[in-house]
Amino acid sequence: MKKLDTIKKSFSSGFEAQIILRPHFVKKFMGIIVDFGGSDPQKLAGGAHFLEHKLFAKKHGDISHRFEELGANTNAFTSYNETMYFANFIDHSLQVTNLLFELVGTTYFTKENVQKEAEIIAQELAMYQEDPNWELQHQVLEMMFPQTNLALDLTGTQQSLSEMTPQILQEIYEEHYFAGNMKFVACGGFTKAEVREILEEVDKLQKKYLRPQSRPLPQIKPAISKEETQLEIPAEVISARVCIGIKLPDFKLFDSSNELMETIVEAYLEQNLGLMSKGFEKFQKDKLLNSPLAIKVNYTREGNFALISGMSPKPEELIEEIKKLIFNGKGDQALFEIQKKEYIAEMKRKLDQIEELAIESAEMMLEKEDLLKLVQRFGNLSFNDFANYYNEIVDKVEIFSAIMR
Known part of the structure; x- marks a missing residue:
């Protein structure tokens, strides 16, 4: 396979950026990935996924609307190991970069918006739980990894959702969303000049929005399986x-x-x-x-x-x-x-x-x-x-x- 033309940059904060050049592609992509996912230990089960949803809420409304004004589509996902926020677009690279850092770098959690989101996710979880395959697989995971988040759905449990508060969500955010735990990636038909501008902007924005340090992440002990097999x-x-x-x-x-x-x-x-x-x-x-x-x-x-x-x-x-x-x-x-x-x-x-x-x-x-x-x-x-x-x-x-x- 042909080697990709990739520009990488590391910052003293621990943050890293990578831009993959794909000449002749009109479509562009930018994302910030966080080394924190649904199966990781967290204050409440489902916290990573809940946080992914609520980071789009800002004081002046849903930030995705501001992406849309630039002709960009934004989305996010939570997997076992990571959470990622991203946007697809054609123009306005610097504006999209700014919005992406504002998305992951600022929080606006209120009692009302957290409670509303908990209700939405609870409905989503209930739908999953009606699927026989979901029940079967999670019973097996419970035997293999009891009392861990692997034994639960990435969305958490009905109880953990009902217990979520703005304070707990902010604690989860502060523990995992810091510069050394996050990476920036862009891909598309960027010019060399655009690459320089984007990396300069990334440097400014990671200093503005991301904390360089956080308290040490907990050491994970291997889960002891149940005797029942x-x-x-x-x-x-x-x-x-x-x-x-x-x-x-x-x-x-x-x-x-x-x-x-x-x-x-x-x-x-x-x-x-x-x-x-x-x-x-x-x-x-x-x-x-x-x-x-x-x-x-x-x-x-x-x-x-x-x-x-x-x-x-x-x-x-x-x-x-x-x-x-x-x-x-x-x-x-x-x-x-x-x-x-x-x-x-x-x-x-x-x-x-x-x-x-x-x-x-x-x-x-x-x-x-x-x-x-x-x-x-x-x-x-x-x-x-x-x-x-x-x-x-x-x-x-x-x-x-x-x-x-």
Whole structure:
């Protein structure tokens, strides 16, 4: 893959900026990512997501309207590990930069607007909780990571939402929103002159809006799993649903790159359980599956895990077969070569998707990784090294399962 033309700058406050040049692209993107997400310890569960919503509220109204006046669209998201605020636009780069820093650098929390937001998010949470898959997966996460935010929805709980106050929200903000915990990224067809102007403006704005220091973040202790490893959930469902949780070890025990280890584990599971696998072919033949399995691997500061879920007329038998393939499944070298090509092709596609490229690059900044180096490492990985990494990881896992019927 062709190396990206990227300009980086670090500031004495700990804040960092990165601008990715994509010549001939009219659309532009800017974002600020915060190294604080929904699964991190916080004053109240769901605080990171609640804060993401309420930072758009300012004394003179919703700041998103001021972005719209510039022809810019703004949005935000909260994931397990981070929160990100961003805007897509064509013109007015400096004005958008100013608004973005005002968005993350100022707060306006009142009893009224916090209570109103709590009601809105509570409705959102209630909708999620009506989904059987949500219930199933969160019961498995509760067994793997009890008494942590991983066992809850990113939005929190009905109780935590009802307990949120402006004071608590401000405390969460001050603990996590400081210069050294945040990064700026821009991507698009900027000229060299625009890059200089933007970086000069970023320097002024990070000094104006962001505190250079904060109290130390709490050290996270590994969650101790529940002794219970299997669970049955009674429910009115047409076909039994299953979810298998794999509690994975700390990826740093095997490599410096969380992202590479996550990619390896997911690829290996797909080779043995995915749509193109011999395992899936056997499941179909033995009438163990109604549809393909959903497979997702995540790394978080609270712990790493994989979730494998699907519907089955023979759930116990399916779970046992999946467990066998998790521990004893053989990798497929031919399929591995296809996976590498697909991975590289997907990353090449992202080079032409300004927003996706910028967000992924921002996440890599938090991980202190380089996106293209990651792609190169996976592309150059031998099948033996791929299998060895997986086998070393799987030797240290715990397995949990739940059936809903």
